[in-house]
Amino acid sequence: MSVTTQTAEDTAADDGGGVLGARLTRLGREEFARDVWGRVPSLTRAADDFSDLFSAQAVDELVSRRGLRTPFLRVAKNGATLPESAFTAPAGVGATIADQLDDTALWRSFADGATLVLQALQRTWEPVADLSSRLGTELGHPVQANAYVTPPQNRGFDDHYDVHDVFVVQITGTKRWILHEPVHPAPLRDQPWTDHRTEVAAAAEGEPWLDTVLEPGDVLYLPRGWLHAARAQGEVSIHLTLGVHPWTRHALAEHLAQSALALLADDEEMRGSLPLGWDGPGDELAFVRDRLAAAIGSADPSPRVRRVRRSQARPEPLGPLAQSAALAALTPDAPLRLRGALAPRLDGLRLTTRVGWLDFPEGDLPSVRRVLDGEAHTAGELGLGLAERLLRAGVLVPAGA
Structure with missing residues (x-):
């Protein structure tokens, strides 16, 4: 096992890396892209002081005073997600909303060992929103942010993999992370770990690729597909996951194919009906393949890609x-x-x-x-x-x- 590890003294504070270099990895963007991105986990000890970013007080405010609704929070215990009805309630007079967070129910679940998962913090907590936006701009891939709040000696989820890359940012407490190599490298968004449940369970029984405890200020980068499980140690653990949803060549191929099909909609022969009695591709397939190949050769997916990319993030808040x-x-x-x-x-x-x-x-x-x-x-x-x-x-x- 060869894990990439940096300390706060490894490089200058920024090295041209913006948020990536100054706060998360101590690597410049080019070095991160060459040696780490999408390849191997990277552990950065004492990356930064993240007290300005998130805290236990932030958790309490979000849960008890912001009027959050589902799905801005999930609750998990022993690898299973609790039903929303277990931690939501009507909002009271003047707000006919049935699914706002119930802080009393959440406290009872937490005291009973459940993990609180605050989702989409890039929409609800300004410091996290700012960092997520800057990181997404630097990486060229959209970023979301969740917080995981775990009671001592408890875990939220079983061994699994994510279909997006993550930066794990330890805020308070400590958490033990156990990593295993992928059973399905670089999964697409529609290829969740549950499609490989048996292989995941078997791999999790093997020798870990990395077994480490994160302390406040540590950052762990995980490429999508890497198996992981985490357990809080002797105190409450709070960590952020900055989820990076990478664009892939497969996604680009999808947009290219869609652009080609849009061109073929203007082809009268392609719009024509297949012969009566048609019962399968047969001779028609060669004709369609030739026309499709020609359309792919001339199609430009750029406008479609730019439109989708713009829709994947929000602009700076406007008052x-x-x-x-x-x-x-x-x-x-x-x-x-x-x-x-x-x-x-x-x-x-x-x-x-x-x-x-x-x-x-x-x-x-x-x-x-x-x-x-x-x-x-x-x-x-x-x-x-x-x-x-x-x-x-x-x-x-x-x-x-």
Whole structure:
């Protein structure tokens, strides 16, 4: 077994790696891509102090004061997930919602050894949302975030693998992790571990590839497909999993095939009915294969891929009242910036983003390109009319926001 391990002293604080290098791995992006990404687990001891990111107080606030509903939380015990009815209840007068979290029921489940799984923290907890967005931008693959809160000496789930890569970030307490090599390397999203339950169980009985205890500040990277199980030690354990949902060549092939089929919809012969009495591919298959191959040769999946990629993440949060105030107070010296995580793309006269598209006259393009550099610019630099239009569209925000 050869696990990649780094310590806080291994490299400079960033090494050009942004969140990846500064907080998670102590590796630059190129080094991580070459030696680790999708290949082997990587353990980074004392990667960072994550007290700014998440905490026990954050768990209590989310569970008891935020009015969360399912599926923002799951509860698991001894490898099984509890039914939602075991930890939800009506919200009371004025809120006709039957599935809000019941903090009393959650406390009783937790005291009885259940693990609390706070899901999609990239939507509900700002520090985690910010880190997830930045990491997703750096990696080029969408990121989600969950928190696992496990009582002492308990586990939430049996040995299994995930269909996405994860960075395990230990927040408080300690947790023992046992890893085994994949039984189905690089699984696709529709190839869960339950499809290989027997092989997973057998592999979990073998010699571990890695058996280690994570302490606060440690980070463990797991490529998808690697078997793992974890158990809290002598105190409550809280860890985050930053789940990276990688794009694959298979996914690109799917979009290429869909783009080719869209082209074939304009082919009258392909739209034609098969002969009467047809009972199987037969001679027709060769004709269809030739036309499909030709369509694949000329199809461009890029627009479809870009559209799907934009839909896989959300832009930086936008406050309607702050945006309204910025519009009302707009002056030539007002500093503005591009809203974060918009995934903007300027093609010709059209700007496409996660919040829609806008067409511009030729004369506005220099200012639009200036906006896309990500720096702050005054409304006067851009032109008041253009600045107002982009503020209204949610593309620009006040530079202090």
